[in-house]
Amino acid sequence: GAVVSQHPSWVICKSGTSVKIECRSLDFQATTMFWYRQFPKQSLMLMATSNEGSKATYEQGVEKDKFLINHASLTLSTLTVTSAHPEDSSFYICSAPTAGDTNTEAFFGQGTRLTVV
Amino acid sequence: KQEVTQIPAALSVPEGENLVLNCSFTDSAIYNLQWFRQDPGKGLTSLLLIQSSQREQTSGRLNASLDKSSGRSTLYIAASQPGDSATYLCAVSGNQFYFGTGTSLTVIP
Numbered sequence: 001g002a003v004v005s006q007h008p009s010w011v012i013c014k015s016g017t018s019v020k021i022e023c024r025s026l027d028f029q030a031t032t033m034f035w036y037r038q039f040p041k042q043s044l045m046l047m048a049t050s051n052e053g054s055k056a057t058y059e060q061g062v063e064k065d066k067f068l069i070n071h072a073s074l075t076l077s078t079l080t081v082t083s084a085h086p087e088d089s090s091f092y093i094c095s096a097p098t099a100g101d102t103n104t105e106a107f108f109g110q111g112t113r114l115t116v117v
Numbered sequence: 118k119q120e121v122t123q124i125p126a127a128l129s130v131p132e133g134e135n136l137v138l139n140c141s142f143t144d145s146a147i148y149n150l151q152w153f154r155q156d157p158g159k160g161l162t163s164l165l166l167i168q169s170s171q172r173e174q175t176s177g178r179l180n181a182s183l184d185k186s187s188g189r190s191t192l193y194i195a196a197s198q199p200g201d202s203a204t205y206l207c208a209v210s211g212n213q214f215y216f217g218t219g220t221s222l223t224v225i226p
Binding site for chain 1: 121149151153158159160161162163166206208210213214216217218219
């Protein structure tokens with residue numbers, strides 16, 4: 001299957017700092033990528049849809065100024081958590097459908113465990 | 118809004134047993150349904166994808182069925198092994214992916 005690589009797999013940062021998470025499609029071009037957040041023992045919640053060359057679409061309740069998304073190329077999307085607080089600690093996962101929409105199989109990155117201290 | 122429910126939330130079985138995981142969804146207007154496996158602290162691994170026009174898909178010891186009209190899918194695992202222990206998530210796709218809360222499976226050696 002297609003490969004989506006996410007980096008870093010875990011990160012610890014101090015409150016008030018910013019953290020960037022990368023999501024790369026290694027063997028296909030992804031015009032669309034999705035960013036999810038997962039709390040312990042809960043399912044994945046969609047945060048935003050990242051679109052190559054245009055602004056991301058954020059789900060209701062997600063602060064776009066706090067969670068900055070950039071999709072600068074067809075193989076890379078980044079999520080930057082700005083001015084991180086302990087409540088931002090969570091598991092963040094990206095995914096990319098192989099044909100750019102939800103009508104095709106989705107592949108997921110390995111996830112990033114963010115801990116804000 | 119689409120809601121996806123998985124039952125049971127947790128399941129513990131002895132090695133070798135066949136088992137069934139259930140997934141139900143409220144809106145039958147879906148593109149496809151996908152089953153994933155998630156190990157603790159890890160990302161998601163795609164197991165099976167069923168297109169909305171299909172009834173089932175098989176991969177090795179896994180068989181997934183889809184009844185779109187009733188909003189149900191089942192994942193059948195044959196001859197379970199300790200290595201099958203993980204959380205299993207189903208997701209349906211419409212304009213976005215909607216995930217269930219998962220079934221945590223433990224296979225006891």
